[in-house]
Amino acid sequence: MESSASRFSRVMPTPRSLVIRLGFALLPLVVFSGTALAAHWAAGGWRDLHSGYPPRPNGLTEINSVFGARCTTDSNFNKFAWTADGVSWAVNFHKKLGGLPVPDFYSGNGGTSSNLFYDVRGHIGNEHLTVLGGIGAYNCRLKSGSTTQWSTHAWGIAIDINWNYEHLDCHNHTIDARVAELFQGHRWYWGLAFCDAMHFQYATGY
Amino acid sequence: MPAAEPARIRGAVGLVAIAALLGSFAGLVSAASKQSTVVETLADVGRITGVGERLILVVGGVFDSSEEADSAAAGLSFGDMAGFYVDTTDNYRVIGFYEQTSPDALSVACEDLPESGDGCPRGTSVAVLQPVSLRFRELADASGFLAGPDDPQCESIGSPPCTSMRLRGLLVRPSWQFAPDRYLLVSAFRTRRGAEEFVELARNRGAAVSAVRVVKLGGPYVGLGQEAHPDGVSGPLLSPLPDPDQYQR
Numbered sequence: 001m002e003s004s005a006s007r008f009s010r011v012m013p014t015p016r017s018l019v020i021r022l023g024f025a026l027l028p029l030v031v032f033s034g035t036a037l038a039a040h041w042a043a044g045g046w047r048d049l050h051s052g053y054p055p056r057p058n059g060l061t062e063i064n065s066v067f068g069a070r071c072t073t074d075s076n077f078n079k080f081a082w083t084a085d086g087v088s089w090a091v092n093f094h095k096k097l098g099g100l101p102v103p104d105f106y107s108g109n110g111g112t113s114s115n116l117f118y119d120v121r122g123h124i125g126n127e128h129l130t131v132l133g134g135i136g137a138y139n140c141r142l143k144s145g146s147t148t149q150w151s152t153h154a155w156g157i158a159i160d161i162n163w164n165y166e167h168l169d170c171h172n173h174t175i176d177a178r179v180a181e182l183f184q185g186h187r188w189y190w191g192l193a194f195c196d197a198m199h200f201q202y203a204t205g206y
Numbered sequence: 207m208p209a210a211e212p213a214r215i216r217g218a219v220g221l222v223a224i225a226a227l228l229g230s231f232a233g234l235v236s237a238a239s240k241q242s243t244v245v246e247t248l249a250d251v252g253r254i255t256g257v258g259e260r261l262i263l264v265v266g267g268v269f270d271s272s273e274e275a276d277s278a279a280a281g282l283s284f285g286d287m288a289g290f291y292v293d294t295t296d297n298y299r300v301i302g303f304y305e306q307t308s309p310d311a312l313s314v315a316c317e318d319l320p321e322s323g324d325g326c327p328r329g330t331s332v333a334v335l336q337p338v339s340l341r342f343r344e345l346a347d348a349s350g351f352l353a354g355p356d357d358p359q360c361e362s363i364g365s366p367p368c369t370s371m372r373l374r375g376l377l378v379r380p381s382w383q384f385a386p387d388r389y390l391l392v393s394a395f396r397t398r399r400g401a402e403e404f405v406e407l408a409r410n411r412g413a414a415v416s417a418v419r420v421v422k423l424g425g426p427y428v429g430l431g432q433e434a435h436p437d438g439v440s441g442p443l444l445s446p447l448p449d450p451d452q453y454q455r
Contacts, residue, residue, distance in 0.1 A: 069441035071434040081334065083325030088314070088334040089410070106320050131325075139407050140400070140442060141287040141432050147252025151287045154432075154442075160285050163411065167283060196286050 041126035045103030048123060052113035054096045056187045058205040067094055067155045071140035075156035078109045080117045085133030085164065091117075092138040094156035097202060115186055115202075116159070123182045130176050134163030134198070149206075158201040159188075166198040173197030251431040251444065256394055256422045260450045261430070262401040263298065263420050266290045266391035266413045268376060268384070275389040282413050288429065289408070290391040295384030297425030300377065301345055304401070304417035305369045308339035310409055313363050333363055335410065338402040340417055342455040348377060372416045393429035394422070396443055397453040400433025419454060 057066045068074055077095035081088045099111020100118045105125070108117070116137075124131060138156035143149045152158035160166075165174045175197050180190055183200045191199030266282065266289075269275040275292045282289055311333035316326035319334070326332050343351060352374050360368040376384070384390070393408075395401040401417050408415050435443040436453060447453055 069439070071442045072440075073434075073438035076434070081319065083316075083319070083332055086330075086332050087311070088319065088326070088332050090335055090337075134410070136407070136410060139287055140403070140434050141284070141407075142251060144284060144286055144288050146288070147427060148250050150442075153287055158286075163283065163285060166285075168285070191286065194286075199286055 040128065041102070041105065041122055044105060046105070046118075046122045046126060048119050049100070049114035050119060050186075051100075053115050053187060054113065054202075056189070057203045060206055063152070063155060063157070063203050063206060067096060067157055070150050070154035075140075075154065076138045077156070078111050078117070080106055080109070080121070082121065082131070082135045084131050084135060084161075087133055089133075089135035091135055091159065092156060093159065094138075094202075097157065120182055120186050120188070124179060127178070129179050129182075131179060132162040132165050132174060134165070135159070135161050136163070152201040152203055152206065157203055158199060160198045161200075163198050168195050169197070170195035251442075252427040254430045254444060255425065255427050256396075256430045256446075257424055259396070259422055259446055260301065260454065261420055261422055262304070262395045262398060262454055263390075263392050263418050263428075264395065264401050264404050264408065265376060265416045265418065266393075266408060268295070269389045269391075272389050275391055279391055282408070282411055284407070284411055287407075288393075288432065289411075290393055290413075291426070291428040293390050293392055293425050293428050295388045295390060296386055297423050298384060298390075298420040299423060300384060300418050300420050302419035303343055303345070303348060303373055303377065304340040304398075304419070305343055305351070306338060306366050306405070306417075307341050308336050309364050309366055310338075311335050311363050335406075338406045338409070340398055340402050340405070342398070342419065348373075352377065367414070369416070372414060373418075376416050376418065393432070395433050396430070396447055396450065397433055397436060398455070399436070399453075400443070403433070 054066050057063045074095045076092050078098045079090060079092045080098075082091050083089070093116055095111045097111070097113060098116040098118060099109050100114045101108030102118055102122060106117065123129075137153065137159040139151070139153045141151050141153060143151045153160075161179070162174050170192075173192065175192075180192070180200075184190055188200040188202055189204050191197060191201065267275070267278050269278065272292055279290050279292060313331050314334045315331045316328055319326055319332070352370050354370065356368045356371050357365060359365040360371075393404055395404065405415050405417060431442050431444045433443050435441060436447070
C-alpha cells in the first residue's frame with residue numbers, strides 16, 4: 001500500500017532536520033530576546049482563562065447528559081489547526097470544550113468554554129512544549145474491537161497526539177510529561193491508564 | 207332518586223379511573239417496548255451487516271489470505287478507535303467507484319497560517335491536511351477512467367492522490383469486479399460524507415485507501431453505523447436511508 005505519510009515525507013523536513021533547522025532559526029532570538037521568547041503566546045495577549053468548563057462526566061450516562069448524543073453537529077463543532085512535524089493537523093472537537101479565539105493566533109469557531117484550544121493548546125504554545133505529528137480528535141467510531149461501546153472520539157471529547165510515534169504500550173511512550181500534566185490540569189483523563197498514551201479524554205469511567 | 211345519583215356518579219368515576227389506569231399501563235408497556243427496541247439496536251451495532259443494501263466501501267487493501275489482511279490491519283494504529291474490518295470479496299458486487307477530487311494536503315507558507323510559532327517558523331511552509339472530497343463514477347466509466355494515465359502530479363502535495371492507480375489494483379478486468387476469494391480490509395458506510403470522513407482518518411493514520419460502491423451480498427459486520435446521521439442531530443446512522451442514491455452519489 002502506498003503510504004500518505006511517505007508522500008508528505010518526500011517534500012517535508014524530517015522531524016530531526018526540522019528540530020535542527022528550528023534550533024538554528026531560533027538561536028538568535030534566544031540570545032537577543034531572552035524572556036520575550038519564553039512569553040510568546042502571553043506576549044500576544046494570551047492568558048489561561050479556565051472559563052466555562054463543563055463538569056467532567058464519569059461513565060456513559062453522565063457523558064450523554066453533559067455532552068448529548070454522539071456523532072452530531074455539536075460533537076464536531078469546533079475546528080482548529082495544530083502544526084507538528086511539518087504538517088498542519090485538523091482538530092475537530094465538541095462545542096462545549098472550546099471556541100474562544102486566541103488573540104493574534106486564531107479566530108476560533110464559537111462555543112462555550114476556553115478549554116481545549118484556548119487554555120491547553122495555549123499553554124503548550126506559550127511554554128514551547130513539544131507535540132509530535134499525528135493529532136486529531138472527533139471521529140464517529142466505535143471503540144477498537146467493540147460493537148457495543150463508542151469511542152469518546154465519537155462525542156468529540158477525546159484527542160490523540162503523537163500518533164505517528166505511538167503504539168499501544170503500557171510502559172513506553174513519547175508524550176512529554178509536562179504536556180500530559182497540562183491536559184490533566186484542565187480535566188482531561190490520560191489514556192496511559194489503559195495503555196493508550198496518545199489519548200486524552202474529557203471523561204472518566206468509560 | 208337522589209340516593210342513587212351519587213352511587214351512579216361514583217360508578218362512572220370508578221370506570222373512568224380504571225380506563226385511565228389501563229390506558230396508562232398500555233402506554234407504558236408500549237413506550238417500554240419502543241425504548242427497549244432502540245436500546246437493543248444501539249447496544250450492539252455489530253448486528254448491522256447491511257446485507258442486501260447498496261453501500262460505500264472504503265478499502266484499505268486486498269490480500270490473498272485472511273492472515274495477511276489481519277496483519278495489515280494490526281499495522282495501522284487507530285488508537286482506541288475501531289479501524290478496518292476483514293471480509294472476503296465474494297460478499298460484494300461492485301456497482302461504482304469514487305474518485306478523490308481533493309488533494310490530501312496543500313503546501314502553505316507559515317506566514318499565511320492563522321497559527322504560527324513553534325511548529326511553523328516564518329520562512330518555512332507546512333503541509334496543511336485537507337478535507338476529503340469524493341466524486342461518484344458509474345461502473346460504466348471504469349474502463350475509460352482506469353485505462354488512462356494518472357495525473358503525473360498525483361504523487362505531489364497539492365494534487366489529488368493517484369486514485370486510478372489504486373483502483374486498478376482493486377477492480378480487475380474484464381468483469382470490473384473484485385477478484386473472487388480474496389480478503390479485504392474495509393469499513394462500510396451509507397453516506398458519502400461518512401466515507402469521506404473515514405478516508406480522512408485512515409489517510410492521516412498512514413493508509414492509502416480507495417472507495418467503491420457495492421451491493422452487500424452476505425458476510426459479517428464491517429463497520430456499518432459508524433457515521434453521523436445526515437440530519438446532524440440524531441447521532442449515528444443505524445438504519446438505511448430512504449433514498450441511498452441521494453447520499454451516496
